Amino acid sequence: AARQLLSMAADSFERLGAAGWAERAQAELRASGVSARISSAHLASLTWQERRIADLAAGGLTNKEIGERMHLSPRTVSSHLYRVFPKLGITTRAALRDALGKTPMDVTDGHE
Structure with a gap:
């Protein structure tokens, strides 16, 4: 309630x-069973490229698939995610998906 x-x-x-x-208040929400939500301040700390990679990863794409879409190596994608996770206070892709409110394959085909 x-x-x-x-x-x-x-x-x-x-x-x-x-x-x-x-x-x-967020801690109390988590205690009540509501999944964590990333604040707009945390999202604002991401570069545009980090945000795009985070969105694609949250949508279920692998580092290789993200790299192909963004013309980056999978290792570069991994490096960006390594910096994104602490900025958002998360440690897993599942937490990234939950925090960004994504479902697997909830990504665009690159025509935004």
């Missing part, structure tokens, strides 16, 4: 710049 209120509180705290309270 508290999920909606906690979600609204987390959003309000984030807009107000009250990072400590926003994190507390």
Whole structure:
């Protein structure tokens, strides 16, 4: 029953710049079973290329597939993801998918 209120509180705290309270509300949401959500401040810390790679990885593509789409080596893709995860406070691709609200293959065909 508290999920909606906690979600609204987390959003309000984030807009107000009250990072400590926003994190507390997010922690309570996670405790209630709601998957973690990445704040807009965390997303803003990503470069455009990191964000694109994160979106593609969250959509279920492998490093090789992402590299082919972006004309990068799989190792370069891996390096970008290595920097993205700590910026977003996550450690796995599953957490990336959950945090970005993606489902497997929820990616575009490159014609955005």
